Amino acid sequence: MMKNKLSSRDWARLSAYLDGELSSGERARLERRLRGDVDLRRALDDLRQTRAALRSLPVVRARRNFTLTPEMVAPWRPSRAAVLYPVVRLVALATSLLFVVLLFRDVTGVGQPMLAAAPAMEMASVTEKAVSPLGEEAAPDAAFEAAEAPQEKTLPSREEPLPAATQAPSLVPDVAPTAEVIVPVASPRAALPLTLISGLVALATIGAALFLRSRL
Amino acid sequence: MDEAALIRLARKGDLDAFNRLVLAHQDRVFTQAYRVLGEVDAAEDATQEAFIAAYRKLHSYRGGSFRGWLLRIVTNACYDELRRRQRRPVAPLEPAGADDRDGESLPWMAAAGETPEEAVQRAELARAIQECLDRLPVDFRVVVVLVDVQGMDYRAAAEIIARPVGTVRSRLARARRRMQDCLQSFGELLPAALRLQEEAP
Structure with missing residues (x-):
């Protein structure tokens, strides 16, 4: 056309x-x-x-009235689930992230030296003090005893002989490896329960978030 | 009491005054919802939602046509409903029948003083038009309902859909063309009297 x-x-x-x-x-x-x-x-x-x-289409007559009742226009209040859901979701996200970070650290060892660095440095300085009179067969002095106490605390289950610097400072002049020996043993034991706890909390909060979401 | 006085009272929280406004406008608002959504139940829900929203937003009414303001709210409610349907398409448990899908044949819609034949013919025509309306893109449908069914002028329709007058003009022309093509398949339903009903301007 x-x-x-x-x-x-x-x-x-x-x-x-x-x-x-x-x-x-x-x-x-x-x-x-x-x-x-x-x-x-x-x-x-x-x-x-x-x-x-x-x-030609007529105005359609409604088959009922749409007048409002006081209940219909009552101030809208969000349900408890609607209020809690964003908070729980945030907590679930945070604990999940924490769990992943801790697990990564436990598996790879990344970040552990940083955590153990403080006691290691402390130990190194103490042992240096203890072995300073090289060649002398001096008995451990007070400083050395003080150094041993924290070492026993941090290595309660260690069965291997302690490094020379901690056993007999007067016999072994080279004490440089002290930090390397002490550090790796202490942190995994301290971190493991934390990883476990964060994992459990993450699971619980994810479950709670899913539950709340189903109630929305 | 006039409409402005009822609006003033309703703004102060007078629910009875607002309900008088509801009764005055509910058929027009329901018609808009029904013509856009094409289903009685969905249109009722959208209409009720629109009046609740209107009561809550009454402080934002800045004068002008109250009917136009209500039509804007119900049109938005229809868009919301259509978006919901897109997100969560639902298949009806039973095929839509004359009682729930097609508002044209429901008893409350019979016009007074019509012969049964006229009523049937009018219902058939209305059903055909509604079917063609349903096939239009929703933006075209909204405009054609506002202008041709509600009788709004282009400027009022443009305010309701928050678009320029030029958009209303082009959407309306395209909607009418599509309606024309669609209605050709129902050609015999268009009564001759209807064709002679209007004079050229």
């Missing part, structure tokens, strides 16, 4: 013309075209018919 060749602007003009929404200039131009263009007139007639059909 020829009217299919009309541009979308033509259709928009015809549609607006029917609604009286054209400016006087646009309207005059369109009316001039309508006088000489049969297809345009036919398109206008079809559009008018469609518009009339649409306008």
